[in-house]
Amino acid sequence: MRITKLKKDNLFPFLEIISEEADLWVPVKKEDKHVFKVVDDFSEIEMNSTRTILPPRKIFLPPNFNMFSVSEKGYKEDFSHVTKKILFGVHPCDIHGLIILDNFNKQAYLDSYYLEARKNTLILGLSCWPDEYCFAKSSNTHVIEEGYDLFFTNLEDFFLVWIGSSQGDDLIRLKPELFDEELKNKDIQTYINWQAERNNAYKWNINFAALPDLMELKYKDPLWERLGDACLACGSCSNVCPTCNCYNIMDKQCLGGKDGKIMRHWDACTLKEYSEVAGGENFREKRADRLKLWYTHKLQAYISKYGKPSCVGCGRCIATCPVDINVRTVGKALIGEEVDAFWARINKEVTK
Amino acid sequence: MNGENKQLTKTNPFMPETARIVRTYHLTEDVKFFQVRIVEMDKALSFKYRPGQFAMISVLGAGEAPFSISSTPSRPGLLEFCIRKAGTVTNALFRMKENDLVGFRGPYGNGFPLEKMKDKDILITVGGLGVAPLRSVLLYCLDNRDQFRRVSLLHGAKRPAEMIFREEFFALKQREDLECHLAVDEDDTGTWTENIGVVTTLFLKLKEIDIANTFALICGPPVMYKFVIKELVKLNIPKDQILMTLERRMKCGVGKCGHCAIDYVYTCLDGPVFTYWDVIHMRELI
Numbered sequence: 001m002r003i004t005k006l007k008k009d010n011l012f013p014f015l016e017i018i019s020e021e022a023d024l025w026v027p028v029k030k031e032d033k034h035v036f037k038v039v040d041d042f043s044e045i046e047m048n049s050t051r052t053i054l055p056p057r058k059i060f061l062p063p064n065f066n067m068f069s070v071s072e073k074g075y076k077e078d079f080s081h082v083t084k085k086i087l088f089g090v091h092p093c094d095i096h097g098l099i100i101l102d103n104f105n106k107q108a109y110l111d112s113y114y115l116e117a118r119k120n121t122l123i124l125g126l127s128c129w130p131d132e133y134c135f136a137k138s139s140n141t142h143v144i145e146e147g148y149d150l151f152f153t154n155l156e157d158f159f160l161v162w163i164g165s166s167q168g169d170d171l172i173r174l175k176p177e178l179f180d181e182e183l184k185n186k187d188i189q190t191y192i193n194w195q196a197e198r199n200n201a202y203k204w205n206i207n208f209a210a211l212p213d214l215m216e217l218k219y220k221d222p223l224w225e226r227l228g229d230a231c232l233a234c235g236s237c238s239n240v241c242p243t244c245n246c247y248n249i250m251d252k253q254c255l256g257g258k259d260g261k262i263m264r265h266w267d268a269c270t271l272k273e274y275s276e277v278a279g280g281e282n283f284r285e286k287r288a289d290r291l292k293l294w295y296t297h298k299l300q301a302y303i304s305k306y307g308k309p310s311c312v313g314c315g316r317c318i319a320t321c322p323v324d325i326n327v328r329t330v331g332k333a334l335i336g337e338e339v340d341a342f343w344a345r346i347n348k349e350v351t352k
Numbered sequence: 353m354n355g356e357n358k359q360l361t362k363t364n365p366f367m368p369e370t371a372r373i374v375r376t377y378h379l380t381e382d383v384k385f386f387q388v389r390i391v392e393m394d395k396a397l398s399f400k401y402r403p404g405q406f407a408m409i410s411v412l413g414a415g416e417a418p419f420s421i422s423s424t425p426s427r428p429g430l431l432e433f434c435i436r437k438a439g440t441v442t443n444a445l446f447r448m449k450e451n452d453l454v455g456f457r458g459p460y461g462n463g464f465p466l467e468k469m470k471d472k473d474i475l476i477t478v479g480g481l482g483v484a485p486l487r488s489v490l491l492y493c494l495d496n497r498d499q500f501r502r503v504s505l506l507h508g509a510k511r512p513a514e515m516i517f518r519e520e521f522f523a524l525k526q527r528e529d530l531e532c533h534l535a536v537d538e539d540d541t542g543t544w545t546e547n548i549g550v551v552t553t554l555f556l557k558l559k560e561i562d563i564a565n566t567f568a569l570i571c572g573p574p575v576m577y578k579f580v581i582k583e584l585v586k587l588n589i590p591k592d593q594i595l596m597t598l599e600r601r602m603k604c605g606v607g608k609c610g611h612c613a614i615d616y617v618y619t620c621l622d623g624p625v626f627t628y629w630d631v632i633h634m635r636e637l638i
């Protein structure tokens with residue numbers, strides 16, 4: 001893969017040029033967190049952002065969009081959510097998340113709503129530095145070799161830029177003189193040092209390899225009931241997770257007329273109505289059972305099928321769940337570590 | 353980018369075909385029969401499916417829901433469904449008349465493994481609305497009678513008036529190449545000439561069963577599975593020859609929305625037909 005160099009002073013001019021090609025979404029600060037946003041002023045960009053509140057899929061596949069407009073004449077497809085977008089500042093773990101979703105949406109039936117939107121979204125990755133929640137190294141998703149058009153590694157006064165696709169190359173060709181193909185030995189050494197230091201910056205890890213068996217062995221463990229008692233069934237964990245794909249489809253009729261829309265919106269398997277069938281029968285009435293499904297998907301099912309978890313270690317569930325149920329606490333509880341402290345915390349939340 | 357949308361139509365798995373209701377009538381008080389035909393003639397005739405598969409039917413403004421195809425692919429052109437009134441979509445369907453149009457997409461799901469069932473004995477046990485998918489298999493077996501050995505049907509309903517396809521099954525009783533036993537839990541008409549009792553009592557009526565060469569197919573309300581499976585296991589029918597169709601909530605039918613997930617499997621792709629062996633290995637099933 002070709003690697004080129006961009007001086008930091010040249011970043012804004014480069015973004016300026018590519019923002020004429022498509023909507024450019026960049027990470028900015030929102031209170032003490034980060035979000036993707038289209039900005040007029042590039043100085044708002046947070047180059048050292050941590051995880052954005054919502055994962056990148058939310059930018060190209062909105063939480064709620066129209067699939068069909070319906071009238072007496074029948075169904076008319078609506079792909080107005082598909083617009084050209086460039087996402088700058090996507091971290092390696094999130095790119096891994098996109099690869100998982102891409103594969104899922106290409107499997108069996110092609111989900112054209114996802115795939116068309118995705119095809120029109122260029123991914124400009126950006127290296128990051130782990131904070132206390134990150135554990136992407138455990139799932140080997142802290143580095144990325146594919147799935148991006150350009151990838152910017154943020155070093156001292158320059159970026160090393162990996163060119164991952166011909167569309168990425170096209171962007172660079174818009175103004176090649178901003179880039180510097182000639183890499184000096186010093187630059188390469190800077191990169192090597194940076195990488196070693198970053199690898200050591202991960203503060204904790206989780207042994208994913210042990211979890212599929214533990215999910216099986218502890219499937220009936222009372223720990224699930226206790227987690228279920230604490231869970232608020234708010235669905236936030238699914239909304240923030242970069243590898244959750246579930247959605248619901250609803251008809252929306254316009255008042256008084258025959259015309260309507262068929263809307264698709266995010267759904268979460270932790271919500272109660274998710275598995276209800278006719279006659280009010282619910283195969284997952286209990287919160288504990290719904291959490292088991294969520295964690296089966298993150299920690300077991302995907303590992304058995306593809307040899308890696310469908311958790312990319314972004315830490316969003318850790319940063320988000322109001323009662324501290326997340327991959328870290330559940331993983332540790334399964335492994336049998338830190339259990340007491342965990343339950344003390346959970347119980348505190350429950351009695352609050 | 354909107355202008356380019358047209359070319360997507362063919363690849364959009366959510367795009368329904370238009371289908372016409374050509375016949376509809378009540379089978380019981382809350383179950384209606386629907387015969388539909390895809391409006392485009394060549395599509396109607398080339399539509400391929402296998403017994404046990406389902407389709408998504410939609411009513412403009414009301415929504416979409418999955419229904420088992422009740423007809424058999426051995427009689428192409430028309431598709432049949434029996435639908436129970438349960439909520440928004442089904443209520444809207446109940447209000448529709450002959451010649452009205454519905455949205456239709458499918459077929460989805462795995463269906464029954466007909467290749468494996470060939471040259472075997474077929475034992476079908478149904479309760480209530482379970483006839484919907486199993487009628488398709490039954491008619492398929494009868495239309496291709498030489499491909500199967502003994503074919504038997506055990507059919508249970510609460511009361512005579514609730515027996516779906518009652519007349520059709522009474523007529524089938526006349527066939528010598530089909531063993532058909534019908535039962536009701538209670539007879540409130542005083543005119544019922546067949547068995548009285550739950551469907552499991554019909555097992556006693558069966559002639560000797562060639563265990564190793566029998567495929568047992570079950571569909572009915574959740575409670576029925578437990579009791580029927582117990583009987584079949586008692587008879588020593590191999591667990592991977594006990595086939596059942598399962599109902600889960602479904603929104604997309606194409607393995608994407610996640611609603612039908614059980615453990616690892618998506619009922620809409622990997623099911624709705626499962627063997628009892630599969631079921632034992634799925635932690636959340638029945």
Ligand SMILES: Cc1cc2nc3c(=O)[nH]c(=O)nc-3n(C[C@H](O)[C@H](O)[C@H](O)COP(=O)(O)OP(=O)(O)OC[C@H]3O[C@@H](n4cnc5c(N)ncnc54)[C@H](O)[C@@H]3O)c2cc1C
Binds near residue numbers: 276441481484601602
């Ligand atoms: C593979 C499969 C085959 C089926 N075959 C038949 C059939 O042949 N005949 C028949 O009458 N019914 C069948 N069903 C059930 C049928 O899909 C539901 O009765 C229907 O979805 C209810 O929709 P509604 O809009 O009328 O009800 P709603 O207004 O949506 O709700 C009524 C109740 O149905 C539940 N429900 C909503 N959506 C679904 C759904 N997609 N699946 C199951 N329950 C749901 C709701 O939680 C609620 O409890 C089948 C279901 C599946 C999964």
Ligand code: SF4
Binds near residue numbers: 242312318327
């Ligand atoms: S499970 Fe949690 S840490 Fe893993 S990818 Fe999802 S949100 Fe991120």
Ligand code: SF4
Binds near residue numbers: 233
């Ligand atoms: S686990 Fe946490 S974030 Fe997820 S639904 Fe329960 S309370 Fe909400």
Ligand code: FES
Binds near residue numbers: 620
């Ligand atoms: S119905 Fe959507 S995944 Fe099965």
